[in-house]
Amino acid sequence: MTRAGLTPAVVVADAAALADEAGFDALTLSAVARRLGVQTASLYAHVRDRAALLDGVTALAMGEVAARIATGIAGRSGRDALRGYADAFRDYAREHPGRWAAMQRRAGPAAVAAPSAVDVVALTDALLRGYALPADQRVHVVRLLGSTINGFVQLERIGSFDHSAPAPAASWDRAVDALDTLLRAWPAPDPEESSA
Amino acid sequence: MTRAGLTPAVVVADAAALADEAGFDALTLSAVARRLGVQTASLYAHVRDRAALLDGVTALAMGEVAARIATGIAGRSGRDALRGYADAFRDYAREHPGRWAAMQRRAGPAAVAAPSAVDVVALTDALLRGYALPADQRVHVVRLLGSTINGFVQLERIGSFDHSAPAPAASWDRAVDALDTLLRAWPAPDPEESSA
């Protein structure tokens, strides 16, 4: 009998494919084993346990998203860059729903420490160079940007926009425009609040 | 032996408590049965299956959130109302993480048709009366608002803000301010886009 030639990377890649097809929480070791034509127990030689497999998919997804962002903002600035940045997330979530779901959870230390997480931060920083923002406001802007983009993608995915017209794409355009407007005229912190 | 006196509502309420304590995906029928001092099989007389139990928790959570929003915006308008509205979501998520997680998923038809879902829509509409918005922009604003609030709460919950300073609360203040600013000067749709 010829061997399947498994490695941790192969197992994680197959798990990611399964997550996209069947949903992230249908991601079980037995299902991966079936897809690979292998006994379930054999997988434990490559991944410590189910949690490690899920973390692997999370790390894989973060790397892929980082690559998409990089191409999405390359050669652009301002609103165009913002659009490319935001679309990188949304397109990825549409094409890879299971991998996207893998990122919408508290990940284990291994996934958090992955270099791709740092990449995303650096790319976001690069995007914001196109906007004149006070240094002490940057972190707030980064968080707001992430919140809106992730939130929109998440709500679209779970069907929250299915019960109203028009199609989400129109709202997406408006949301990116709104973020661009906001970043160009970021409100200065209220002096009362910062002194209180 | 005295009976436990179960009803669907009791089972769902206990499941919600368990979700908050142990996490939404630790929400199993066996665990609920243990908490109630009952055999697992007995629960199937009250909930059809595990999916129905989860949907029950989702519907319960939506009702509770709607109630919080109502008190959060009562007697306020403009920025104060927005703040109350947004805090209703965030505070609820902090106090009831498991119930919150129950809402961050594609829910079954039963949960979607729940009256509390309609309540949230109506309350959001009431909030937006405090801002002068063209009728055709309302849906986009509602979606953006939901995206940012849900997204922030979600990212805060999964620890995305844990690796940068300052505390998320400061960014939350800025985010609500930014949304208020945005709603007061909602950018008109680009004529090019709407005609294209």
Next chain:
DNA sequence: GCAGAAACCTACAGGGTGTAGGTTGGGCGC
């Protein structure tokens, strides 16, 4: 060509879901 390290296997214990069918308790008719 052979020793050893992987890769892969079988076997099993433990726990979760869901079904079938039995037993018991409490409310209601009379």
Next chain:
DNA sequence: GCGCCCAACCTACACCCTGTAGGTTTCTGC
């Protein structure tokens, strides 16, 4: 106040998933 009967709760079981222990087979380095 007695019995009926419904529903609440039970035991027993089949099936799937996780994770461990320990055996066998294939590939690789020398």
